[in-house]
Amino acid sequence: MRKVAESTIRRLSLYLRLLEEFEAQGIATVSSEALAGRGGTTSAQVRKDLSFFGSFGKRGLGYSVPELVTELRAILGLDRRYQVALIGAGKIGSALVQYRGFRQRGFDIVAIFDVDPAKIGREWNGLVVQDSAALETALAHEKIDMAVLVTPGEAAQPLADRLVALGVKAILNFAPVQLTVPHDVVVKTVNLALELETLSYELTNRG
Amino acid sequence: MRKVAESTIRRLSLYLRLLEEFEAQGIATVSSEALAGRGGTTSAQVRKDLSFFGSFGKRGLGYSVPELVTELRAILGLDRRYQVALIGAGKIGSALVQYRGFRQRGFDIVAIFDVDPAKIGREWNGLVVQDSAALETALAHEKIDMAVLVTPGEAAQPLADRLVALGVKAILNFAPVQLTVPHDVVVKTVNLALELETLSYELTNRG
DNA sequence: CTAGCTTTGTGAATCATTTCACAAAGCCGT
DNA sequence: ACGGCTTTGTGAAATGATTCACAAAGCTAG
Numbered sequence: 001m002r003k004v005a006e007s008t009i010r011r012l013s014l015y016l017r018l019l020e021e022f023e024a025q026g027i028a029t030v031s032s033e034a035l036a037g038r039g040g041t042t043s044a045q046v047r048k049d050l051s052f053f054g055s056f057g058k059r060g061l062g063y064s065v066p067e068l069v070t071e072l073r074a075i076l077g078l079d080r081r082y083q084v085a086l087i088g089a090g091k092i093g094s095a096l097v098q099y100r101g102f103r104q105r106g107f108d109i110v111a112i113f114d115v116d117p118a119k120i121g122r123e124w125n126g127l128v129v130q131d132s133a134a135l136e137t138a139l140a141h142e143k144i145d146m147a148v149l150v151t152p153g154e155a156a157q158p159l160a161d162r163l164v165a166l167g168v169k170a171i172l173n174f175a176p177v178q179l180t181v182p183h184d185v186v187v188k189t190v191n192l193a194l195e196l197e198t199l200s201y202e203l204t205n206r207g
Numbered sequence: 208m209r210k211v212a213e214s215t216i217r218r219l220s221l222y223l224r225l226l227e228e229f230e231a232q233g234i235a236t237v238s239s240e241a242l243a244g245r246g247g248t249t250s251a252q253v254r255k256d257l258s259f260f261g262s263f264g265k266r267g268l269g270y271s272v273p274e275l276v277t278e279l280r281a282i283l284g285l286d287r288r289y290q291v292a293l294i295g296a297g298k299i300g301s302a303l304v305q306y307r308g309f310r311q312r313g314f315d316i317v318a319i320f321d322v323d324p325a326k327i328g329r330e331w332n333g334l335v336v337q338d339s340a341a342l343e344t345a346l347a348h349e350k351i352d353m354a355v356l357v358t359p360g361e362a363a364q365p366l367a368d369r370l371v372a373l374g375v376k377a378i379l380n381f382a383p384v385q386l387t388v389p390h391d392v393v394v395k396t397v398n399l400a401l402e403l404e405t406l407s408y409e410l411t412n413r414g
Numbered sequence: 415c416t417a418g419c420t421t422t423g424t425g426a427a428t429c430a431t432t433t434c435a436c437a438a439a440g441c442c443g444t
Numbered sequence: 445a446c447g448g449c450t451t452t453g454t455g456a457a458a459t460g461a462t463t464c465a466c467a468a469a470g471c472t473a474g
Contacts, residue, residue, distance in 0.1 A: 005431065006405060013404040014385070031451065040385055043451090044433060051453060059439040059452040076404050077411030091302035098298065101383065101400050106407075146406065170410045172402060176308065178221070178247055186409040188402050193308050195379060195395050197220040197283050198213060199353065200313075202393040203377045204284030212461065238421065250421090251463055258423060266422040266469040 008049050009076070014039050015046065016072040022065050031062035081106045083143060085168070087159055088150035089114040089129045092174055096148060097125045107146070111138060115155075132159070139166050146170040153177045160187075215256050216283070221246050222253065223279040229272050238269035288313045290350060292375070294366055295357035296321040296336050299381055303355060304332045317349060322362075339366070346373050353377040360384045367394075 018038050022030055032043040032050075039046070050056055053075050057063045073079045084107050086093050096102060097109055112124055113132040120131045130138050147163045149156055149171055156175035163171060164185055173179055173189040181187055225245050229237055239250040239257075246253070257263055257270075260282050264270045280286045291314050293300050303309060304316055319331055320339040327338045337345050354370045356363055356378055363382035370378065371392055380386055380396040388394055 007431075009405050009408050010401055012408075013401050016404075017383070017400070033451080038385070042433075044435090045431095047451090047453060048432075055453065057452050058441090060441050060450050061439095062451065075408070077407040078404065082407065082410075091298060091305065095298035095302060096399075099399065102403070105400060105403060107403060145410070170406050172406055176224075178245070184413075186406060186413065188406045190397065190399075190402055192303075192306065192397075193224070193312060194217055194220050195397055196309070196312060196314060197223075197285065198216050199377050199379055199393060199395045200284040200289065201216050201219075201282070202395075203289075203352070204287075206391075206393065214461075240421080249463070251465090252461095254421090254423060255462075262423065264422050265471090267420045267471050268469095269421065 004052050008052060011039065011041060011045070011049050012072055012076060015049075016069065016076065016078075019065055019069045019072065023069055027065055029062045030065055030068075032057070034062075078106055081108055082145040083108055083110045085109070085111045085113065085139065085142075085144045085147045085163075086150065087113045087132065087135075087147055087163075088174075089116070089119045089124060090150060093148075093150040094124070096150070109148075110142060111144070113138070135159075135162055136166065144168050146172065149173045149175055149179075151175050211259050215259060218246065218248060218252070218256050219279055219283060222256075223276065223283065223285075226272055226276045226279065230276055234272055236269045237272055237275075239264070241269075285313055288315055289352040290315055290317045292316075292318045292320065292346065292349075292351045292354045292370075293357065294320045294339065294342075294354055294370075295381075296323070296326045296331060297357060300355070300357040301331070303357070314353070316355075318345060318351070320345070342366075342369055343373065351375050353379065356380045356382055356386075358382050 015035055018035060019030070032046040036043045036046045047057075054071070056068055056071050086097065086109050089112055093112070097112070102109070109125075109127065112127050112129050113135060114120060114129050115132045119129045122129050144163075144166065145168070147168050147170070149159060151159060153175050156173060156177050157179060160171060160173070160179045160181060164181055169184065170186045171179065171181070171188070173187055175189075176191050176193055179187050179189065222242055225242060226237070239253040243250045243253045254264075261278070263275055263278050293304065293316050296319055300319070304319070309316070316332075316334065319334050319336050320342060321327060321336050322339045326336045329336050351370075351373065352375070354375050354377070356366060358366060360382050363380065363384050364386060367378060367380070367386045367388060371388055376391065377393045378386065378388070378395070380394055382396075383398055383400055386394050386396065
């Protein structure tokens, strides 16, 4: 498959959300124009985005909503479930555990770790918080697809290294640091400070 | 000022973080090469990014760390403080209130709102949670620069409309919806589902 | 003051993404 | 079955972002 831009993938994800709404409303087909309107883009963009993966529409008619939902789920890898380890049982971790969309989209949190003795052993949404020091033994027999890192900045890189050694191939990182990992491991960093600062920039230079 | 790409602003934000580290270590000057190395980009990119805003370096020598820190803070609008209203006193809101980096970078949460009667009236980090219904009266005499929206999807747009009517010019949105606002209002949406799905895509199509 | 070394700042070139524009397809009504 | 209407899929053009490459500038040592 030829390389597809990240911006394209993000839009596909958006289209999928809109399509699921349409599906819930019982709408059977949708045009690229309709998808674009609600997604903040153009119909040409929608068609180009989809064309990277195939021809899913019917000329003169548009796209079948259920069919396109299925296709997009497959493209985005959402037609399977993922086993997720949560590293860091703080406030953000807690919010994630409870976030419905997480499980709804196929991501199952199967293990939670922390270094705080006050948290270790406590039950959290049906899971016992384990000691981060025991990561290796705890995950020896559990296949983990993805790790969510919610730790202070300085703890993140060492933990990432250990997770990679355990065979984890994807990390969603909330720690405010740039992680270094082998090229076959995917990292996505969500950096709140960065968002605030781009907002602050816009506010001072435009608004 | 000519239009500068968002990607450039995000990198400036990153450079600022690195420079602050250098400053703490007492390093006086830094080259574009050194800034690039730690920031995951190239020296040419660093110089181009900075060149949009001026010439801050000395040829043959590099950039003065404290000077560049000052310049970047000014460019990003971080040389002032912002009054922030938090809408939604749930888990994520709670994590934000306690996040040190928030206050550290000049963002002061001065009001918290929720619709849940169980939460209204309770004290939260020195602030009393107020009823979202009373947004207008509560903020009548408080100048709010920015709002952080942490509500269920369906509540977000109506609240955004009311905030805009109150003169708020920037919204950091954690609700999983695309907000519609006048063009002089800046919205930045942090969408967890989107991040998960791009990660899932990479995982199935590369890893 | 000059030679040699380093590093910036920036046009030009390359590479990537978005938009345009239109032929090809398919539906509907007669 | 045909004409008119709609909407896709996609090369080509336009726009945007990154990388290249080098002259200009400044420092250091002798």
